[in-house]
Every structure is written in structure tokens, then in C-alpha cells.
Amino acid sequence: MARTGTGTLLCRRNIKLDSFLKRNTERAVYERIRAYEPCVVISETINKVYMHVVLSDECVYLTEYPPRTLTAAFSFRRVRDIELVNDLPDFLHGKDRELCQHIRITYLTDKPAPKSRDWLRRDKRVGLPPAAPPSRRNSHCPRITHTFEGYPAHRNQSENATEEVHLLPPTRSASWPDQESLGLLRVPHPPSRPSSTASSVYSGSSSPSSPTSPSSPSDHRLNITETGQVPRRIGSVLSRLLRRNGVNNRETREAELHLYAVSHTSRLYLHLQSSWNSYIIRSTLLLDPLYRRRCSISPHSSPDKLLPSISLERTAHLFGQLSAELLQEEISVESLYLLLQELRTAAHRNVALRRLFWRSSEVCVFLVETLEESLHGCQSLSGVYTADQLLLSTLIVQTLAVMFRETEIEPARQILLSAKKGALASRMLLALICDPELQTENQVSLTDCELQVLLAEYLDAACSLLFEMLLLGQEASRCSPADSFLSVGWILRVLQPHPHLLPFIDYQAQHVVLVLSDLQESFLSPVQSVLLFQRCRLLLACLQYNSQLAQHLRSNFREEFRYSVKLSGADEKLPPHYPISQPTLRLVELIRTLHK
Incomplete structure (x- = not known):
């Protein structure tokens, strides 16, 4: 519900809905609800009903207006696309019709298509509207008897919707809701490895100092025996078979949910995109054993089963102690490194700590200043990097990147980064960019090779942080003029x-x-x-929002993206069970198109 840790909301708070959610969801689910917003809903079983859409980190729920039951509409695990449709719905009138945001969500479902809903069949030309180009604002929705000029919807229409939609039965009590009936869909954990010969299947091992640094290609090959590796041709066949069989060998089909946000200040689309991005990144990283250990998740447990959470008060107390130690004068590099490791690990496990980080501006400012001094201050004197500089800089950038995750609804983050015309954000951006070429005074040596590895880890971390800032910029770009602070163009x-x-x-x-x-x-x-996905988003932003960078990329990489980068090759290298695979393939296709 666009909550912060103290319970305040970015949007106007609906006390009745908030109370209903608090009574009918587990505390862990309630605390991770990102936003809620009223809108008109159309699906295979819902015909233009005014409802509340509730977003959590993993699932989208629907509830009546006013709320009575909570229904899981879909999990982000099954989402294939979230897009804005440029049309004018006939069932709205006046300014509501002009300002309405039509959001179409395509997702996979196991349920068979309903046969009794003839009004949804596309062959009768009364189906749901397809995506239209910006120049065409036509509506393909049928006109209905009851309009939505005076929200909420007409009473008898809501009552009919209750019969059509599979809603939750009453819970046993307000304090102990039936968890299964709430339909809380979980992230699937990685496939088990039945034998030691396949122990390296999608292992994804990485450097302990970098949660986003890639390992050597040999660490990620699909082993079939202890002495041999699956050839690429066989790997391609396996990949195609996995896709043909589908996830978990179940027959699935695509379904659509259409949401019409009737408020001209609606941020529902932004919240959906942000939640989806966070989900596919987190759930893909949780397939990596090292990342799971960092998040305190057992290899045999569901990815959302973390260690017992501590209270907000305890979290605030521990964060205060850690901050005081970080900010003490004349702290040694060794102590600083160990404290930052502790902060990064705690932030991986506790979203409340990430919110506290943005409310305590001193720590963020300190990290930016330390990055400036470590990566650029010392390097400018000698012209070369040192291992200590690169290790500390990488850890700082990784820590900052973690703090951005799942904190989009924290007002303190926006306030801090946009203060003084984006002064701190500007410093952070300029500090993380560095020369990717290793400058050395001597001939290439073993030490230089080690430094090159450390520099590569830093550049990976810098891309991840820049990706997080671009996500912030995309939200600002949609909500305000392009020249505003923190937009992608800015x-x-x-x-x-x-x-x-x-x-x-x-x-x-x-x-x-x-x-x-x-x-x-x-x-x-x-x-x-995940790193490939982040790099593709960075390149796409350069191609779409900056003409000089776009021209530079087209001049220098047009031939590479035309001949070397092929969708078929990308499809073979991205395992189908990774939640991030399909979104990455769409990005690659779009980048190839923009490079022409």
C-alpha cells in the first residue's frame, strides 16, 4: 500500500482497506505490500468492476469496493508483459475517459479458459482492446449500461461480480487467516540436483565480495559426466525441450488482466513495473547458492523463508550502532571494510534496514564521499588503481545498489536524492563511473591480472548501481517533465x-x-x-533518452548487434526456468531493432 516502515503512505491512505489487509494477511505479507489503488477491472471472469488492486512484492491481489474478501489475481512469477494501452474506454465519460490509464497484464495460468463468457470471445468483436500506437486513441470496449461517473460502481454490478469471481471464503478469525485460501503464491526454489555428477548445473558461483560479479564460463557449464561436458548443440536441444514442455510439465496458457486506473495521478503502472522488475531480479538471484546464503535462505527451503525477522525497533537500534561506528573519525580501512560488509549483508536480509538507510542521510553521504576519495582521489595522484581501492569501491557500490532495491515507496529516498537540485545524486553518478582500462606503469604481471579481475568486478557493480538509478529515473520521467531532477534524461x-x-x-x-x-x-x-538484463536496460536507456550516446552506440556497435548478437543464441544461453530470461530476450530484440 505504498508503505514506509512507519506505516505512512505515498498515496492517500484508505484506512478501511488498510485495516482489512492488516486483519486478513500475515504480518510478513502485510509489511511488504507496496501499494493499492482503485481501478476498473476486466478479466475472463470480471466484467468492468470497480475494485481495489493490491500489490505485494510477489503477487497482485484484488478486493471488492468496499473490501470483503481478498483474491490472488496472479503471481509476478507468471507475468509475461505489463504494458500501457493507448485507447479511450467507452464505459468512461468526460475527463475520466481522457485521463484513464489502461494497463494490460499478460500472464500464464493453469486454469482452462471459461466457456460461459461469450462476451469475452474475440471472434465476436467485443473482446478486450489490443495495444494501439500512440497516434490511435480508439476504444474497442463495448458500452455497458452502468457507467463509472460516480465511483464506486453500481451496486448490483458489484454483487454480480462477487458471484463470477472466485473469492476467498471467510477466514477462521481476524488474527489467524487461512493462509492457503489467501492464495499466497511463493517463488519456486531451484531444481534439485540428484547426483554429484550434475552438481554444477546452473550453480552460478561468484566471488564472495560481489553479489553481481560473473564467474568464469567454465563454472557454469552443464556437466553430464565427471570428465565430459554437454556440447553446445546438445545444450540447445535440451533448452528447446525444456521450453516445449513448459514449467513443471504443466499445460499453461496466456491470460490477460486489464486495469483502468481512473485517477489522473495514478502511479499503478509504475508500481507494477517496479514490483515486476524487483521480483524477476530477486527470484533469479535466489537460484544462486551464494546469494541464497547471503540472504540466509536454506538450500532446501522456499526462497521467501528467511531467518526470523527482528522488530523494527531492534533493527533501528542495530542500524544506529553500525552507523555510529561507520561515521567515527579516523576509522581504519580494515575496520571500514568489515563494517560495510556487515551493512551490506544485513541489507540483503532486511528491507526495513534499507528504508532506515535513506532516512539517515549521513550514512549515504558518507558512502558517496568515501567512493569519491577511494576511486578517484587516490587514483588521480598516481594514475593507477590499487587492490585496496578497488575492493573498497566495489563494496561501497554494491552496498548502495542493495539499498535501492525494494525501496521505491520510501519517501526519504526521493527527498534525499532530489534535494538541492539533485546534488547528492549527481555526486553518486559521477563517482561510480571510472576508466575501464587498467592503467599500469610496468609490464603486465600477475598483480596486473589480479587488478584486472578486481576492476571487472567493480565495473559489474557500477552497472548494477547505475541500473537502479535509471529505474528511479524512469519513474521520475513518467511523473514529471523530462528536464526534472532524477529523470533518465537528466x-x-x-x-x-x-x-x-x-x-x-x-x-x-x-x-x-x-x-x-x-x-x-x-x-x-x-x-x-541478471547482469545481462541490467546492461541491456542501460544500453536501451542510452539509445532512447540521449541522442549523442545513441549515435555513439550505433556508430561503434551496429555491426556487432546485427551479426554477432542473435536472438536464437540468446535464447539458448538463458535457461527457461530463470524468471529474468524472457524479459531479457525482449530487451535484446529491442536493442537490435534500435541499432539498425
């Missing part, structure tokens, strides 16, 4: 004067080409897949 303009921006962007583009070319034949690990 972020790229801040970075444009940086002397190392073009080499940094080239480095990220080269790794996208390398990963998707024939030179790398293995499956991508969960960590590598």
Missing part, C-alpha cells in the same frame, strides 16, 4: 561530461555482445543473467 546529461563515460558504456556494450555471441557457449548463471 541522469544521462549529468554523466555526459564525464571523461570516462564513453569507455564505460563501450565496456558494458562489449560484454553484452561477448555474452550473446558464439564465443561463449555455456548457459548463463543466475548472476550473469
Whole structure:
């Protein structure tokens, strides 16, 4: 419900709905509800009913207006696309019709299509509206008797909807709701590994110092015997068979849910996109054993089963102690590194701590200042990087990236980053960009090779943090003019004067080409897949929001994306059970199109 840790909301609070959700959901679910908003709902079983849409980290729920029961509409695990449809719905009138946001969500379902709903059959030309180009604002929705000029919807229409929709039965009590009937859908855990010979299947091992650093390709090959590896041709066949059989060998089909947000200030689409992005990244990373251990999740448990959570008061107390130690004067580099490791690990496990981080501006400012000094201050004196600089800088950037995750609804984050015309955000952006070429004074040595590995880990972490800031910028771009602070265009303009921006962007583009070319034949690990997704989003932002960067990429990488990057190759390297695979393939296709 767009909550912060103290219970305040970004949108106007609906006390009755909030109380209903608190009574009828578990505490862990209630605390991770991101937003709720009223809108008109159309699905295979709901015909234009005014309802509340409730978003959690893993699922989208529907409840009546006023709320009586809670129904799980779909899990983000099954979402295939979330898009805005540019049309004018006939069942709305006046300004509501002009300002309405039509959101179409395509997802997979196991349920057979209803046969008794002839009004939804497309062959009778009264179906749901397809996506239309911006120049066409036509509505394909049928006109109905009851309009929505005076919300909520007409009473008898809501009563009919109650009979059509599979709603939850009454819970046993307000304090102990029936968990199964609430339909709380869980993230699937990784496939089990029955024998030691297959122990490296999608293992995704990575460096302990970097949650997003890729491992060597040899660590992620699909082993079939102790001495041999599956050839790429056989791997391709396996990949196609997995896709043909579908997830868990169950027959699924695509279904659509249409949401019409009737408020001209609606942020429902942004919340849906943000929740979906967070879900596919988190659930893909949770397939990596190292990441699961970092989040305190047992290899044999569901990914959402964390260690027992501590209270907000206890979290605040511990964060205060850790902050005081970090901010003490003349702290040694060793102590700083250990404290930052502790902070990063705690942030992985506790979303409340991430919210507290943004409310305590001193820690964020301290990290940005330390990054500036560590990566650029010392490096500018000698012209070379040191291992200590790169290790500390990587840890700082990883910590900042973790703090961005699942904190979109925290008002303190927006306030801190946009204060003084985005001064802190500008410093953070300029501090994380560095020269991707290792400058050395001597000939190439073993030490230089180790530094190159450390520099690669930093560049991976920097891409992840820049990706998080671009997500923030996309929300700002939709809610305010393009020139406003923190929009995607503003972020790229801040970075444009940086002397190392073009080499940094080239480095990220080269790794996208390398990963998707024939030179790398293995499956991508969960960590590598997430990093590929983040790099693709970065390149797409450059192509769409900055003409100079777009021209640079087209001039330098048009041939590579035309001939070396192929969707068939990308499809073979992204395992079908990764939640991030399909969204990544769509990004690759769009980037190839924009490079033409």
C-alpha cells in the first residue's frame, strides 16, 4: 500500500482497506505490500468492476469496493508483459475517459479458459482492446449500461461480480487467516540436483565480495559426466525441450488482466513495473547458492523463508550502532571494510534496514564521499588503481545498489536524492563511473591480472548501481517533465561530461555482445543473467533518452548487434526456468531493432 516502515503512505491512505489487509494477511505479507489503488477491472471472469488492486512484492491481489474478501489475481512469477494501452474506454465519460490509464497484464495460468463468457470471445468483436500506437486513441470496449461517473460502481454490478469471481471464503478469525485460501503464491526454489555428477548445473558461483560479479564460463557449464561436458548443440536441444514442455510439465496458457486506473495521478503502472522488475531480479538471484546464503535462505527451503525477522525497533537500534561506528573519525580501512560488509549483508536480509538507510542521510553521504576519495582521489595522484581501492569501491557500490532495491515507496529516498537540485545524486553518478582500462606503469604481471579481475568486478557493480538509478529515473520521467531532477534524461546529461563515460558504456556494450555471441557457449548463471538484463536496460536507456550516446552506440556497435548478437543464441544461453530470461530476450530484440 505504498508503505514506509512507519506505516505512512505515498498515496492517500484508505484506512478501511488498510485495516482489512492488516486483519486478513500475515504480518510478513502485510509489511511488504507496496501499494493499492482503485481501478476498473476486466478479466475472463470480471466484467468492468470497480475494485481495489493490491500489490505485494510477489503477487497482485484484488478486493471488492468496499473490501470483503481478498483474491490472488496472479503471481509476478507468471507475468509475461505489463504494458500501457493507448485507447479511450467507452464505459468512461468526460475527463475520466481522457485521463484513464489502461494497463494490460499478460500472464500464464493453469486454469482452462471459461466457456460461459461469450462476451469475452474475440471472434465476436467485443473482446478486450489490443495495444494501439500512440497516434490511435480508439476504444474497442463495448458500452455497458452502468457507467463509472460516480465511483464506486453500481451496486448490483458489484454483487454480480462477487458471484463470477472466485473469492476467498471467510477466514477462521481476524488474527489467524487461512493462509492457503489467501492464495499466497511463493517463488519456486531451484531444481534439485540428484547426483554429484550434475552438481554444477546452473550453480552460478561468484566471488564472495560481489553479489553481481560473473564467474568464469567454465563454472557454469552443464556437466553430464565427471570428465565430459554437454556440447553446445546438445545444450540447445535440451533448452528447446525444456521450453516445449513448459514449467513443471504443466499445460499453461496466456491470460490477460486489464486495469483502468481512473485517477489522473495514478502511479499503478509504475508500481507494477517496479514490483515486476524487483521480483524477476530477486527470484533469479535466489537460484544462486551464494546469494541464497547471503540472504540466509536454506538450500532446501522456499526462497521467501528467511531467518526470523527482528522488530523494527531492534533493527533501528542495530542500524544506529553500525552507523555510529561507520561515521567515527579516523576509522581504519580494515575496520571500514568489515563494517560495510556487515551493512551490506544485513541489507540483503532486511528491507526495513534499507528504508532506515535513506532516512539517515549521513550514512549515504558518507558512502558517496568515501567512493569519491577511494576511486578517484587516490587514483588521480598516481594514475593507477590499487587492490585496496578497488575492493573498497566495489563494496561501497554494491552496498548502495542493495539499498535501492525494494525501496521505491520510501519517501526519504526521493527527498534525499532530489534535494538541492539533485546534488547528492549527481555526486553518486559521477563517482561510480571510472576508466575501464587498467592503467599500469610496468609490464603486465600477475598483480596486473589480479587488478584486472578486481576492476571487472567493480565495473559489474557500477552497472548494477547505475541500473537502479535509471529505474528511479524512469519513474521520475513518467511523473514529471523530462528536464526534472532524477529523470533518465537528466541522469544521462549529468554523466555526459564525464571523461570516462564513453569507455564505460563501450565496456558494458562489449560484454553484452561477448555474452550473446558464439564465443561463449555455456548457459548463463543466475548472476550473469541478471547482469545481462541490467546492461541491456542501460544500453536501451542510452539509445532512447540521449541522442549523442545513441549515435555513439550505433556508430561503434551496429555491426556487432546485427551479426554477432542473435536472438536464437540468446535464447539458448538463458535457461527457461530463470524468471529474468524472457524479459531479457525482449530487451535484446529491442536493442537490435534500435541499432539498425
